[in-house]
Amino acid sequence: MIRDVTLGRYIEGEGILYELDPRTKLMGLLLYIVSLFLFKSWLGFLITILYFLILRKLSNVSFIYMVKGLKPVFFIILFATLLNIIIGKSDWVKTVFTLWRMIGAVFASNLLTLTTRPREISDGLEKGFSFLSALHFPVHEMATIISLAFRFIPILSDEAGRVMDAQKSRGSRIGEGNIIEKAKSIMPIIIPLFVSAFRRSDELALAMDSRLYGSGKRSVWKKMEYGVYDKYGYIISILFLSLMVVDRCVL
Amino acid sequence: MASLVLDDCSYSYSNALEEKVLSGVSITIDAGSFVSVIGPNGSGKSTLAKLLNGLYLPSSGTVSVDGLSTKEKKNIPQIRRKVAVLFQNPDNQIVGDTVEDDTAFGPENLGLEREEISKRVQKSLSDVGLLEKRKVSPSSLSGGEKARLGIAGVLALNPEVLVLDEATAMLDSKGRKDVMEILYNLWKKGKTIILITHHPEETMYGERIIVLDKGKIIMDGSTEEVYRKSRELRELGLALPPYVELSLLLKEKGVVKDIYFSSSSLVSALEKKND
Numbered sequence: 001m002i003r004d005v006t007l008g009r010y011i012e013g014e015g016i017l018y019e020l021d022p023r024t025k026l027m028g029l030l031l032y033i034v035s036l037f038l039f040k041s042w043l044g045f046l047i048t049i050l051y052f053l054i055l056r057k058l059s060n061v062s063f064i065y066m067v068k069g070l071k072p073v074f075f076i077i078l079f080a081t082l083l084n085i086i087i088g089k090s091d092w093v094k095t096v097f098t099l100w101r102m103i104g105a106v107f108a109s110n111l112l113t114l115t116t117r118p119r120e121i122s123d124g125l126e127k128g129f130s131f132l133s134a135l136h137f138p139v140h141e142m143a144t145i146i147s148l149a150f151r152f153i154p155i156l157s158d159e160a161g162r163v164m165d166a167q168k169s170r171g172s173r174i175g176e177g178n179i180i181e182k183a184k185s186i187m188p189i190i191i192p193l194f195v196s197a198f199r200r201s202d203e204l205a206l207a208m209d210s211r212l213y214g215s216g217k218r219s220v221w222k223k224m225e226y227g228v229y230d231k232y233g234y235i236i237s238i239l240f241l242s243l244m245v246v247d248r249c250v251l
Numbered sequence: 252m253a254s255l256v257l258d259d260c261s262y263s264y265s266n267a268l269e270e271k272v273l274s275g276v277s278i279t280i281d282a283g284s285f286v287s288v289i290g291p292n293g294s295g296k297s298t299l300a301k302l303l304n305g306l307y308l309p310s311s312g313t314v315s316v317d318g319l320s321t322k323e324k325k326n327i328p329q330i331r332r333k334v335a336v337l338f339q340n341p342d343n344q345i346v347g348d349t350v351e352d353d354t355a356f357g358p359e360n361l362g363l364e365r366e367e368i369s370k371r372v373q374k375s376l377s378d379v380g381l382l383e384k385r386k387v388s389p390s391s392l393s394g395g396e397k398a399r400l401g402i403a404g405v406l407a408l409n410p411e412v413l414v415l416d417e418a419t420a421m422l423d424s425k426g427r428k429d430v431m432e433i434l435y436n437l438w439k440k441g442k443t444i445i446l447i448t449h450h451p452e453e454t455m456y457g458e459r460i461i462v463l464d465k466g467k468i469i470m471d472g473s474t475e476e477v478y479r480k481s482r483e484l485r486e487l488g489l490a491l492p493p494y495v496e497l498s499l500l501l502k503e504k505g506v507v508k509d510i511y512f513s514s515s516s517l518v519s520a521l522e523k524k525n526d
Contacts, residue, residue, distance in 0.1 A: 010348070012388065117348035117388075148346065154390075155342060200343045206306050207344035210336045211404060212360040215328040221355045221368045 009154045010117050017059040017115045021226050022124030024233040025112050031237045032108050035244040036101045044247035045097055051240055052107055059115045069110050070103065077102045113150060122147030123224055140218070148204070156197055163192045255280040255303060255334070255412065255443075260312035261466075262298050271310070272298045274466040282411065285434075285444045285457035287474075291488050294463040296447045300416040303445065304334035316412075332361070334412040335405035339420050341397035350376065350392070350400055351385040357408040375406040379433055395426025402433060412443040419453065431456050451492045455512065462487070475512055 017025070032051070039045055056063060070077070077099065084090050084098045113121070126143035133139050164174055167188045174185045208214075255278070262273040273295040280286055288296050301307040302314050305321035316333050319326040338344055347353025351372050358368040376382045379399040384392065389400055398418055405413065415434070419427040427450065435456050438444045446453060454460050460477040462470035464487055470477050478484070478495050485491075491499070498511040498520075507524065511517035 010388070012391075119348040119352060151346070151348075200340075203338055203340060203343040204346075206301065206336075207338055208346065209306055210304060210331060211357040211408065212328060212331050213356075215331070215360060217362045218359050219362045219364065219368070221359055221365055221372075222352070223365075 009114060011061060011065075011114050013060050013115065015058055015060040015115070016229055017055065017111070019227055019229055020233050021224060021230045022116050022120040023128050023224065024226070024230045024237075025116055026121070026124050026128060028233055028237040029108055029112050031241045033105050035241050036104045036108075038241075038244040038248045039097070040248050044244055045100060047240075047243065047247075048104060049100070052104060052111075055108075055111060059111055061111065061114050066107055066110055066114075070106060073106055077106075118147045118150035120224075121150060123220075127224060152197075152200070155200070156193065159196055160189060160193050163189050163196075254282045254317060255445075256313075256315050257299075257302070257309075258313045258315075260302060260309040260314060262295075262302065262307060262310050271466050273302070273309075276312070276463075276466070276468055278461065278468065278471070280412075280443065280445065282443055283438075283441055284459060285438045286446070286459045286461060287454035287457045288445065288447045288461045288463060289449070289451070289454060289489060290463035293465075295466040296463055297416050299463070300336055300414050300445070300447055303412070303414050304331050304336050306336065332408060333410055334414060335408055335410035336414045336416060337401050337405055337418045339417040341394070341401045341418075341421075344401050344404070345389045345397070348388060349386055350381055350389060350403075353389055353400060354385075354403045354407050357404060361408065371407045371409065375403040378406055378437070379403045380429075393426065394422050395429050398422055398426060398430050399433065402430070406437075410442075412445065413437065414445040414447070416447045417449065420449065427453065451490050451495075455492055462489070478512065479510060481510075 020028075032048075036048055039048055056066070080102060081095060081099050085095055088094075090098065116124075122143040125146060126139055129137075129139050129143075168174055172185065172188050173181075174189065175182055176185065257276050257278045260273055260276045261271050263271045276295075276299065288299060290296050298307060302309055302321070304316070305314070305327045308314075308321055314321045316330045319330055321327065321330060345353050346356050354372045354375050355368050358371050363371070372385070373382070376385055379402050381396060381399055381403060384396065389397060392400060398421075401418065402413070413434070419430050422430065431453055434444050434446065438456075444457065446457060448454060454474060458473060460470070460472065460474055461468060462477060462484070469487075470480060470483070478491060481491055481495070481499055490496075492512075494514045494517050495510060495512060498507055498509070498517050501507045501517075501521075502510060507517070507520050509520070511520060
């Protein structure tokens with residue numbers, strides 16, 4: 001399951017979604033997630049699914065690969081859905097809508113990271129939130145942290161797979177037994193993974209220091225520029241949000 | 252050109268620990284030299300590498316690069332421009348999404364103009380033979396290529412000294428050979444190379460070997476001088492280059508009269524004997 005993490009994995013590919021500026025994609029993601037929490041009717045529900053399917057088609061990312069990416073968050077989604085039924089006393093329609101809202105948000109976030117390099121995401125965030133620099137908010141540092149975190153998700157997920165194999169080969173019964181035994185069996189994976197993550201982060205920090213990160217004012221080699229599709233990206237995202245507002249208020 | 256001087260340097264990871272990782276180390280490394288540092292695990296080699304460009308500061312003693320002490324905070328950026336350190340695992344040092352983006356990371360930190368960054372990226376990637384892979388993701392590179400990317404990343408800073416802390420440890424023999432040839436060429440072009448390694452054959456590319464054990468320098472001399480002390484090296488658990496090992500064995504058996512420091516000289520000696 002750990003090996004199936006798709007968040008933070010970039011897949012080399014071609015498609016309109018790849019050509020969009022990261023700022024357009026970040027804004028699009030934000031508006032899509034807001035839209036997911038706005039719709040109320042079956043029509044709105046179906047439109048959000050259709051919209052996602054069109055975006056998926058524009059990205060050329062395999063749908064099966066995206067569904068596999070749900071595995072690591074399956075229990076969280078299941079738990080949230082059960083809470084919604086038991087505590088929220090939702091009927092089946094609301095439960096289906098809630099389920100799709102969570103799945104749709106995960107799918108859309110994955111679509112962003114699968115088609116955008118971590119550095120582009122961080123550059124997009126940096127540019128998008130650059131106005132906060134005036135308030136002495138460390139925008140660049142935050143963007144770098146996010147970029148590195150994204151970069152290390154697949155590395156640590158692969159590492160977790162290796163640790164799991166190593167522990168299994170030493171007789172550890174990972175993922176077997178009841179839910180408590182399953183939870184307990186994760187400990188031999190978590191501890192070496194944390195140790196490894198700290199070791200990696202220490203070496204990364206030293207390497208960045210050695211390459212003069214933070215020693216003065218940085219320059220930017222590749223400047224972000226909007227392309228031909230970005231204008232349409234913004235227009236479609238805003239229109240989609242407007243449609244969901246109508247769905248919530250009128251339908 | 253940068254020369255490095257360590258004067259009576261000691262280092263311990265915690266003040267509470269009495270045991271020093273490095274103790275009273277004094278070394279002078281001249282500009283343009285190729286020095287290998289060998290020693291058993293835990294002998295202080297990696298700590299030494301981190302002292303050289305101010306990543307660690309000595310607990311006592313001084314480290315200076317061209318007269319600039321690492322203890323002065325204002326000297327650190329200047330020192331790091333002169334002395335670049337490369338670590339063992341290239342995966343932990345890559346910050347860019349593409350080969351060229353990663354190479355540009357250092358020049359961007361220097362605040363250089365875009366044209367200058369482009370020039371440095373082009374030259375560094377060309378020096379390590381990765382120019383044709385400039386657009387690909389580092390994750391798609393082989394181990395040897397990742398190590399070469401690491402070298403390109405520090406070369407883009409245009410340093411005078413390259414310190415490699417077991418940078419070839421995770422590579423196969425071809426990957427190691429490629430990296431060593433790049434280092435050799437850089438040395439011939441005037442860069443100072445400090446190579447920390449567990450592979451004795453890599454030290455043969457250089458001209459001087461420093462042997463560390465338990466935080467102290469126990470040998471410091473030319474490659475030949477050090478490998479002639481084979482008994483002491485074996486006692487430390489250090490291996491000798493294969494042809495040195497073979498010539499020692501042949502000398503013991505009376506087949507040859509001396510120790511040979513290259514495979515070709517050993518072969519010549521054997522041919523002469525047969526004649």
